[in-house]
Amino acid sequence: MLKISTAPHINSPQSTQSIMRDVIIALMPAFVVALCVFGVSALEVIITSVAGCVVFEYMICKYLMHIQPTTWDLSAVVTGLLLGYNLPAGFPIWMNLIGCFVAIAITKMAFGGIGKNLFNPALAGRVFLLISFPMEMTTWPKPHIFDFMNTDMQTGATTLGILKHLDAETSATALSRATTNQEQLPDYLDMFLGNIGGSIGEISTLALILGFIYLLYRRIISWHIPVYYIATFMILTTIHWLLTGSTQAEPMTQLLSGGLFLGTIFMATDYTTSPMSRQGRIIFAIGCGILTYVIRFYSVYPEGVSFAILIMNAFVPMIDNLCVPRVFGTRRK
Amino acid sequence: MKTKTFPMGGIHIDKHKITSHKAIIDAGLPEYVYIPIKQHIGAPAKILVQKGDKVKVGTLLADADGLVSADIHSSVSGEVVKIEDIVNVDAYLTPMIVIKVEGDEYEKSIDRTPDIIKDITLSREEIIQRIRESGIVGMGGAGYPTPIKTTIPEGKTADTLIINGIECEAYLTADDRLMVEHAEEIIIGAKILNKALGIQNAIIAIDENKPEAIEKMQSLCRKYVGVNVAVCESKYPQGAEKQLIKAITGREVPSGKLPIDVHCIVQNAGTTFAVYEAVQKHKPLYERIITVSGDEAAETPQNFRVRVGTPASFLIKQVTKHPKKIGKVIFGGAMMGISAVNMEAPTTKLTSGILLLTDKDANKPQSSECIRCARCADFCPMGLRPYAIATALKNHELSELGGLHTMDCIECGSCSYICPARIPLLDYCKLGKMEVRKQLKK
Numbered sequence: 192m193l194k195i196s197t198a199p200h201i202n203s204p205q206s207t208q209s210i211m212r213d214v215i216i217a218l219m220p221a222f223v224v225a226l227c228v229f230g231v232s233a234l235e236v237i238i239t240s241v242a243g244c245v246v247f248e249y250m251i252c253k254y255l256m257h258i259q260p261t262t263w264d265l266s267a268v269v270t271g272l273l274l275g276y277n278l279p280a281g282f283p284i285w286m287n288l289i290g291c292f293v294a295i296a297i298t299k300m301a302f303g304g305i306g307k308n309l310f311n312p313a314l315a316g317r318v319f320l321l322i323s324f325p326m327e328m329t330t331w332p333k334p335h336i337f338d339f340m341n342t343d344m345q346t347g348a349t350t351l352g353i354l355k356h357l358d359a360e361t362s363a364t365a366l367s368r369a370t371t372n373q374e375q376l377p378d379y380l381d382m383f384l385g386n387i388g389g390s391i392g393e394i395s396t397l398a399l400i401l402g403f404i405y406l407l408y409r410r411i412i413s414w415h416i417p418v419y420y421i422a423t424f425m426i427l428t429t430i431h432w433l434l435t436g437s438t439q440a441e442p443m444t445q446l447l448s449g450g451l452f453l454g455t456i457f458m459a460t461d462y463t464t465s466p467m468s469r470q471g472r473i474i475f476a477i478g479c480g481i482l483t484y485v486i487r488f489y490s491v492y493p494e495g496v497s498f499a500i501l502i503m504n505a506f507v508p509m510i511d512n513l514c515v516p517r518v519f520g521t522r523r524k
Numbered sequence: 525m526k527t528k529t530f531p532m533g534g535i536h537i538d539k540h541k542i543t544s545h546k547a548i549i550d551a552g553l554p555e556y557v558y559i560p561i562k563q564h565i566g567a568p569a570k571i572l573v574q575k576g577d578k579v580k581v582g583t584l585l586a587d588a589d590g591l592v593s594a595d596i597h598s599s600v601s602g603e604v605v606k607i608e609d610i611v612n613v614d615a616y617l618t619p620m621i622v623i624k625v626e627g628d629e630y631e632k633s634i635d636r637t638p639d640i641i642k643d644i645t646l647s648r649e650e651i652i653q654r655i656r657e658s659g660i661v662g663m664g665g666a667g668y669p670t671p672i673k674t675t676i677p678e679g680k681t682a683d684t685l686i687i688n689g690i691e692c693e694a695y696l697t698a699d700d701r702l703m704v705e706h707a708e709e710i711i712i713g714a715k716i717l718n719k720a721l722g723i724q725n726a727i728i729a730i731d732e733n734k735p736e737a738i739e740k741m742q743s744l745c746r747k748y749v750g751v752n753v754a755v756c757e758s759k760y761p762q763g764a765e766k767q768l769i770k771a772i773t774g775r776e777v778p779s780g781k782l783p784i785d786v787h788c789i790v791q792n793a794g795t796t797f798a799v800y801e802a803v804q805k806h807k808p809l810y811e812r813i814i815t816v817s818g819d820e821a822a823e824t825p826q827n828f829r830v831r832v833g834t835p836a837s838f839l840i841k842q843v844t845k846h847p848k849k850i851g852k853v854i855f856g857g858a859m860m861g862i863s864a865v866n867m868e869a870p871t872t873k874l875t876s877g878i879l880l881l882t883d884k885d886a887n888k889p890q891s892s893e894c895i896r897c898a899r900c901a902d903f904c905p906m907g908l909r910p911y912a913i914a915t916a917l918k919n920h921e922l923s924e925l926g927g928l929h930t931m932d933c934i935e936c937g938s939c940s941y942i943c944p945a946r947i948p949l950l951d952y953c954k955l956g957k958m959e960v961r962k963q964l965k966k
Contacts, residue, residue, distance in 0.1 A: 193850070193851065195863040196888050198859060206946065210895075518906060518929045
């Protein structure tokens with residue numbers, strides 16, 4: 192007996208599962224840095240968030256939706272990793288699990304599961320935690336490289352936290368403010384490599400860029416969203432810096448601190464919650480860049496990447512309706 | 525050298541051109557041939573023979589019914605034993621003329637000498653008449669009667685003839701081998717088409733994964749004024765008519781229009797060879813080159829010269845000793861081929877290849893939810909959004925289909941191939957086209 196089917200009879204080797212596996216691989220350099228800098232207190236958080244997300248998804252599929260669990264597409268693992276990366280080392284397990292629940296149950300599965308969610312699950316989970324537990328979410332352990340078992344909760348501020356704090360309280364002259372900055376701020380090399388305080392996965396720009404290169408090499412994402420996002424943000428930050436007489440922290444500090452790279456490379460590029468046309472993706476990225484700038488400079492929050500991406504997520508259906516690729520043999524309307 | 529290509533979408537598939545160095549061999553004569561009376565787009569041909577008639581190779585079996593139809597000739601000598609509806613490759617019952625093969629006698633008019641005849645002595649009208657009498661249709665797969673394509677409609681003009689030697693499908697090497705072994709005949713065929721169309725030049729488009737054919741054609745083209753070779757990127761679907769015209773001339777066939785609207789005529793390399801044989805050697809289209817291939821299921825893949833109507837099983841027996849291992853038989857390539865319902869299905873003028881898949885490879889992967897990666901839209905060579913077409917059909921928003929340009933789909937299958945969730949997007953596009961046609965009829 193011959194089997195029959197419609198064409199085509201071959202498939203690209205890339206499947207949903209292989210894509211997710213590649214994203215996980217791309218996240219590994221940041222994982223290694225996190226282990227080196229924060230030790231077991233980071234490992235604990237990541238294991239909790241991954242396990243939490245996978246188990247919640249499995250249970251909801253099996254007992255609530257009565258469908259074949261989608262665990263093997265590995266998307267819950269990616270969500271878990273990203274959520275963990277967005278938390279400070281040593282974050283309490285029970286709060287972490289609440290974040291997992293918000294990410295998977297409310298943000299993803301309530302909308303219908305993979306491909307149906309409007310907002311990025313990991314970011315929604317993080318923002319929920321940030322609003323609910325502001326203390327714990329901003330308690331950053333100081334980096335202690337290669338001291339794996341150190342669970343000592345000696346904490347310090349993040350780079351952006353320092354900037355915000357200075358911005359708020361200092362009434363000294365602009366010049367002196369800039370001087371103070373320089374004393375407290377970590378140097379660029381530490382920021383680039385990851386020897387700074389911050390969320391588990393965001394500290395090392397180098398590790399995140401390595402992941403980005405891997406994703407580009409494997410053709411998982413295109414360069415458009417990260418590049419347009421960061422470029423927009425940097426242009427605005429530089430203009431701001433020049434207009435304020437070059438007295439505030441240099442744009443480079445803004446670039447290398449906070450979750451900018453983690454957010455632009457791994458979360459703004461999430462297929463489900465970003466536009467489907469190239470033009471749309473560029474608009475989305477520019478919107479994210481502007482919002483990140485506005486939130487970082489004019490709101491009470493030191494960091495704006497999560498909020499910016501979530502806000503732009505809400506615009507995706509609209510952008511998708513507006514940006515339609517040109518059909519061959521037609522003129523653009 | 526810079527290769528030409530189309531700018532929008534397209535995919536790079538694993539080509540599996542395992543037979544590209546295998547010279548064309550004669551497949552031999554089966555016991556019976558099954559000749560369908562419809563091997564083209566348009567009306568089925570009118571049957572002229574009866575049960576018991578003795579025929580020779582090249583005898584006219586059925587006459588074209590109207591302009592959009594084609595003559596059918598006997599591919600063997602022998603006796604007509606049956607004329608009845610038989611299950612065709614696509615599972616539909618199709619009227620076929622069954623001939624029991626006896627000996628191998630040819631109609632006297634056919635010039636069977638190996639000489640290449642270079643002088644084109646026939647007039648424009650005579651050429652078109654000869655093409656019509658020889659039952660030539662577009663052999664790239666569409667099966668559009670060639671006489672119509674060699675007659676420029678009133679009010680239109682043509683300035684470019686493109687000979688399509690792209691063969692971008694996986695596994696197929698029939699046109700490749702034909703261009704290597706019969707380069708000069710194809711060039712003369714192009715000159716004949718030039719004369720019929722009243723165009724001065726022809727461009728032979730070959731993709732870069734056929735270095736032997738490119739070299740052969742380029743060196744021969746120096747001797748023929750007005751025939752040139754264009755090397756195209758090895759990208760799928762480079763051989764699709766609209767994509768090829770875009771790559772070669774930069775012109776874009778407007779939505780819903782034909783190549784002639786941008787002054788281009790595209791003929792397949794195999795068709796061009798058939799035109800040469802018809803015009804110069806008086807040989808009707810009763811045989812063609814077919815690649816029989818497959819990775820594990822075909823032990824000795826080959827390029828065969830096959831008589832029209834030869835059952836697939838006759839060819840399959842020659843490439844594998846273990847037909848039990850075969851799980852799927854595909855007429856055509858891996859991207860656009862039709863999966864045959866049984867191995868007895870006859871080959872036709874349009875069969876460019878027979879691809880054999882093992883039982884394991886025959887299974888299609890299960891589909892899952894769309895993850896909105898947009899690959900289907902990014903890689904669509906027509907700039908369509910297959911995901912939106914699928915959504916419109918799922919939600920029964922059939923009025924949306926027109927606005928999504930569903931009718932512009934060329935059915936290349938890039939969307940289904942690339943989809944990581946394995947959604948059968950091409951099936952949705954085809955279904956969408958059927959729905960639009962229904963709406964238009966109302």
